[in-house]
Amino acid sequence: MSNNKLLLLGDEAIAQGAIDGGLSGVYAYPGTPSTEIMEYVQGSKQAAELNIHRQWSANEKTAMEAAIGMSYAGKRAMVCFKHVGLNVAADAFINASITGVNGGLIVVSADDPSMHSSQNEQDSRFYGKFSMIPILEPANQQEAYDMAYFGFELSERLNVPVLLRITTRLAHSRSGVQRKTIKPQNELRLPSDPRQFVLLPSIARKNYKKLLVSQTAMELEAEKSAFNELIEGTDKSMGIITTGIAYNYLIENYPEHKCPYPVLKIGQYPIPRKQVEELYNSCDKLLILEEGYPIVEEMLKGYLNVGKPILGRLDGTLPRDGELNPNIVAKALGMEVVEGQPVPDVVKNRPPSLCQGCGHRDVYADLNEALKEYGTGRVFSDIGCYTLGALPPFNAINSCVDMGASITMAKGAADAGLVPAVAVIGDSTFTHSGMTGLLDAVIENSPITVIISDNSTTGMTGGQHSSATGRIVDICKGIGVHPDHIRVVTPLRKNHEENVKIIKEELAYNGVSVIIPQRECIQTFARRKKAEKKQANK
Amino acid sequence: MKNDIILAGVGGQGILSIAAAIGLAAVNSNMYIKQAEVHGMSQRGGDVQSHLRISDKPIASDLIPAGKADMIISVEPMEGLRYLPFLGENGWLVTNITPFNNIPDYPEADALMAKIKEVKNHIAIDADALAKEAGSSRASNIVMLGAASLFLDIPFEKIEEGIRQLFGRKGDEIVELNLKALRMGREFSEKNR
Ligand code: SF4
Numbered sequence: 001m002s003n004n005k006l007l008l009l010g011d012e013a014i015a016q017g018a019i020d021g022g023l024s025g026v027y028a029y030p031g032t033p034s035t036e037i038m039e040y041v042q043g044s045k046q047a048a049e050l051n052i053h054r055q056w057s058a059n060e061k062t063a064m065e066a067a068i069g070m071s072y073a074g075k076r077a078m079v080c081f082k083h084v085g086l087n088v089a090a091d092a093f094i095n096a097s098i099t100g101v102n103g104g105l106i107v108v109s110a111d112d113p114s115m116h117s118s119q120n121e122q123d124s125r126f127y128g129k130f131s132m133i134p135i136l137e138p139a140n141q142q143e144a145y146d147m148a149y150f151g152f153e154l155s156e157r158l159n160v161p162v163l164l165r166i167t168t169r170l171a172h173s174r175s176g177v178q179r180k181t182i183k184p185q186n187e188l189r190l191p192s193d194p195r196q197f198v199l200l201p202s203i204a205r206k207n208y209k210k211l212l213v214s215q216t217a218m219e220l221e222a223e224k225s226a227f228n229e230l231i232e233g234t235d236k237s238m239g240i241i242t243t244g245i246a247y248n249y250l251i252e253n254y255p256e257h258k259c260p261y262p263v264l265k266i267g268q269y270p271i272p273r274k275q276v277e278e279l280y281n282s283c284d285k286l287l288i289l290e291e292g293y294p295i296v297e298e299m300l301k302g303y304l305n306v307g308k309p310i311l312g313r314l315d316g317t318l319p320r321d322g323e324l325n326p327n328i329v330a331k332a333l334g335m336e337v338v339e340g341q342p343v344p345d346v347v348k349n350r351p352p353s354l355c356q357g358c359g360h361r362d363v364y365a366d367l368n369e370a371l372k373e374y375g376t377g378r379v380f381s382d383i384g385c386y387t388l389g390a391l392p393p394f395n396a397i398n399s400c401v402d403m404g405a406s407i408t409m410a411k412g413a414a415d416a417g418l419v420p421a422v423a424v425i426g427d428s429t430f431t432h433s434g435m436t437g438l439l440d441a442v443i444e445n446s447p448i449t450v451i452i453s454d455n456s457t458t459g460m461t462g463g464q465h466s467s468a469t470g471r472i473v474d475i476c477k478g479i480g481v482h483p484d485h486i487r488v489v490t491p492l493r494k495n496h497e498e499n500v501k502i503i504k505e506e507l508a509y510n511g512v513s514v515i516i517p518q519r520e521c522i523q524t525f526a527r528r529k530k531a532e533k534k535q536a537n538k
Numbered sequence: 539m540k541n542d543i544i545l546a547g548v549g550g551q552g553i554l555s556i557a558a559a560i561g562l563a564a565v566n567s568n569m570y571i572k573q574a575e576v577h578g579m580s581q582r583g584g585d586v587q588s589h590l591r592i593s594d595k596p597i598a599s600d601l602i603p604a605g606k607a608d609m610i611i612s613v614e615p616m617e618g619l620r621y622l623p624f625l626g627e628n629g630w631l632v633t634n635i636t637p638f639n640n641i642p643d644y645p646e647a648d649a650l651m652a653k654i655k656e657v658k659n660h661i662a663i664d665a666d667a668l669a670k671e672a673g674s675s676r677a678s679n680i681v682m683l684g685a686a687s688l689f690l691d692i693p694f695e696k697i698e699e700g701i702r703q704l705f706g707r708k709g710d711e712i713v714e715l716n717l718k719a720l721r722m723g724r725e726f727s728e729k730n731r
Binding site: 005007032033035036116117169170172173174175176245248249251252253257325326327330337338339340341342343344346347348349350351352353354355385388462 | 548549561565570571572573574575576577581582583584585589596597598599600601602603604605606607616617619620622623624625626627629640641643644645646649650653656657
């Protein structure tokens with residue numbers, strides 16, 4: 001490997017590829033395993049010099065829409081989030097395939113099979129198919145770079161957004177990446193068709209027909225794409241189709257990485273029909289290796305499963321859920337797998353937990369105490385560090401469904417008669433998708449107590465900027481919460497008695513109250529202090 | 539040649555610095571490298587691991603297959619044992635013996651030592667004590683790197699160079715301290731292999 005290569009995470013390779021490919025702006029909301037894409041662009045000197053837009057958005061939908069706006073203006077834009085973030089952005093995302101693009105638009109969705117850090121393991125390729133746009137799925141860090149680099153061109157050529165799908169393993173794995181020459185950014189330029197982005201039914205119908213017609217072009221692009229490769233093999237008793245990173249797990253099992261079976265390595269969708277047919281016709285059966293859902297497998301198998309055997313996740317050749325790895329693939333190939341020694345019994349689980357000294361700890365101590373007289377089972381939580389309050393020693397929360405669901409679920413439970421009902425949400429999540437739910441509650445004056453545990457950051461993903469910082473009280477007032485029932489407290493052990501008293505008062509109030517425990521995340525606090533000290537010493 | 543290494547520890551213990559130092563050394567030696575690591579949820583005091591692969595030939599998988607790792611480097615005694623299913627028959631377990639105890643049912647030190655000793659090739663080192671001796675207990679991960687370096691197919695000078703690169707921005711003093719920690723770990727392995 002030559003020394004002029006950069007050593008990059010898959011996420012970072014995407015960021016660098018986009019920057020070199022003429023990116024003008026990236027929009028994102030943090031979420032594992034996608035966070036490092038934006039962080040890389042934010043830390044990049046090159047991006048600063050090129051004046052690339054690179055601020056976190058309030059949520060994935062606002063990010064997606066801003067990216068569409070930048071594309072409208074003719075510039076190349078990228079939007080990044082994790083798979084469940086695509087659900088939040090879905091409304092805009094699906095419609096973006098109908099508006100089409102002006103400047104190239106890449107949507108990066110980072111999937112998390114095996115749920116290392118997620119609530120589900122949904123496969124973003126479904127969304128790509130749903131939206132009828134091309135999907136790019138890299139097998140390694142170099143392809144991640146190349147796909148981001150070429151993705152804009154592809155998007156502009158086909159006049160649709162391109163979905164770049166990556167999974168946790170590649171997102172968070174580092175390897176050498178060779179850069180390409182830097183492309184200039186697009187000039188500001190309005191769409192040639194002034195109605196392209198106006199999705200009134202009559203126009204949308206026309207655009208949709210265009211999208212349908214261009215499916216053929218997308219398939220042709222996929223068939224001649226360098227990211228789709230039919231690799232010869234001598235043993236035709238089986239043909240193998242891999243998508244994305246699964247290819248690596250396959251060839252890991254063979255000396256010199258030479259697989260005896262013919263392999264179709266897919267990196268660009270729609271699935272290249274020509275190559276698939278060629279493989280199918282030349283082999284006795286097919287094995288499908290894909291990370292995530294059995295999407296390719298289901299498509300090829302069809303409902304009646306006629307013709308040659310097609311093996312994969314559906315028939316149990318591979319597990320139906322979870323991430324792939326070399327051993328799982330080896331077993332599917334009928335190879336023997338040697339494992340080292342078993343894990344000794346002395347090894348205990350070590351679950352993640354709230355940092356020592358984290359303000360959320362005090363919030364839960366206060367809340368548990370205040371709720372004692374009502375019993376357990378009334379606390380609806382949201383997604384962030386504070387979700388760890390579900391674990392011992394707190395056992396303080398009873399739900400974690402999606403971003404924003406705490407307030408709305410508490411409202412629904414209160415509607416059902418569960419009074420008091422409590423929502424716990426963080427400051428970043430509150431602006432992400434809690435505000436609208438609070439408005440619902442205010443309109444009906446629902447008897448709920450909302451605790452916005454404000455640590456002035458997006459803690460879970462490592463301390464990114466939170467749109468809510470310094471604004472929460474005003475936002476709550478603006479939404480219409482009665483000022484007497486907006487209570488700001490400091491979650492510290494010495495304030496325990498007082499905070500319990502305040503929470504109890506608000507639990508007893510028959511309407512919407514908001515309690516805002518405010519104390520900065522100790523991780524960002526420590527980092528800030530260190531940086532300040534460094535600054536002072538200069 | 540290839541070195542497949544599992545790095546094990548608890549979030550915040552500095553295993554990624556070990557990975558970075560080896561990574562730099564490997565790149566400076568013109569080798570291929572892949573390094574997969576865990577981010578996010580599991581970093582809040584939970585167990586973390588990184589798969590680090592270096593080779594003179596292109597590397598396929600970002601994950602090391604079970605039973606094929608050449609080494610486990612663990613900055614804490616229990617975490618190394620967690621990944622034994624990955625360790626190859628002749629692989630080395632290089633582990634710190636100072637526990638990181640943040641759970642209620644953390645095992646007894648003797649029980650852990652007994653299991654470590656059952657591994658054919660192992661180095662058990664009090665990296666925290668050596669790091670203190672070198673000048674800062676925070677360098678215990680670099681002591682571990684030094685201890686492991688004996689079993690890596692990378693010249694020791696390249697690893698020293700990696701340390702210089704990694705800590706260069708923090709000033710000469712920090713660089714020297716970490717080089718000292720590195721050498722102390724290396725010496726320990728030489729004597730106790
Ligand atoms: S990162 Fe911050 S918010 Fe998260 S647990 Fe630690 S101190 Fe609390």
